[in-house]
Amino acid sequence: MTLSVLIPIYQEDVNALVNELFIQLSSSNISFEIRCLDDHSDKKYRELNSQVVQDKRIEIHYRELGTNIGRSAIRNQLAAEAQGEFLWFLDCDADASVNAELAKNFIDRMQKGELLSGGRIYQKQPPADATKYLHWLWCSERELIDPVKRMSDPVNNFLSNNFVVHSEDFRQVQFDTTFSGYGYEDTFFAYELLSKGVNIVHIHNPVEHTGLESKDQFLLKIGQSLNNLILLRQICMQRGIAFPVKSKLVYWYQWFRRPMIYPFAWVFTLLLLPICQWQLRQKRPSLFILDLYRLTMLMKIS
Structure with a gap:
């Protein structure tokens, strides 16, 4: 061995x-x-x-x-x-x-x-x-x-x-x-x-x-990971295989992408994203805000 x-x-x-x-x-x-x-x-x-x-x-x-x-x-x-x-x-x-x-x-x-x-x-x-x-x-x-x-x-x-x-x-x-x-x-x-x-x-x-x-640097890497998440979804669709990622982020992203909700979600994204960015740069950032940031960023780039 x-x-x-x-x-x-x-x-x-x-x-x-x-x-x-x-x-x-x-x-x-x-x-x-x-x-x-x-x-x-x-x-x-x-x-x-x-x-x-x-x-x-x-x-x-x-x-x-x-x-x-x-x-x-x-x-x-x-x-x-x-x-x-x-x-x-x-x-x-x-x-x-x-x-x-x-x-x-x-x-x-x-x-x-x-x-x-x-x-x-x-x-x-x-x-x-x-x-x-x-x-x-x-x-x-x-x-x-x-x-x-x-x-x-x-x-x-x-x-x-x-x-x-x-x-x-x-x-x-x-x-x-x-x-x-x-x-x-x-x-x-x-x-x-x-x-x-x-x-x-x-x-x-x-x-x-x-x-x-x-x-x-960390927020930059989060942006990279969200781009890769979208890329992974595209790869799975092209290959006809199941999307393997199971997370609250993906659940809420799919929920907000529904046709009747998406227009409101887009406005929500534009309003909330700069607030999240500001809070995350404070001395004591919040994980809840980080979750919102990831969701709004995913909505923005997808």
């Missing part, structure tokens, strides 16, 4: 992450490699991350791309280069040191025909940087779901930051490169994988997500 740890890098220093993974995996009996692929980060990050191979540990590989190819394509590229029977995808802004059994927990359970999603955690206290509070609040309240609840809807609760899958299972599907920005590429990946008979299994084996972003 062999394992390839695959880390797509963009604008992060992965030295601590790679070193922690190397320590954990070296104490196991498995043959492994750690592959890092930089998606054309700034020079300072490329210089930092090139250090992961300076001590010539043969298990560690580092390469840089000349252009940015995006979240989906870089994962597919890493999988194409991987030598392992199993693939462990890990985001570059993960802190693996919070879980001393991280590697062992995956190694003990991984098998063909099953994707293992380990999940994530966040720091318990709000970040010292107040501009990152909104991102922290959203993640702490909406993304921290225990494995039992995640298993109630394994596709919609799947996040691609920390998961293991057999290489043959992955290559049946891969990430759809139609999605270039942030959001819903992982949902569609899990949906297609499940349709091929691969079970999506959620377990408690988290890393800490350290990549909190400022309000402006």
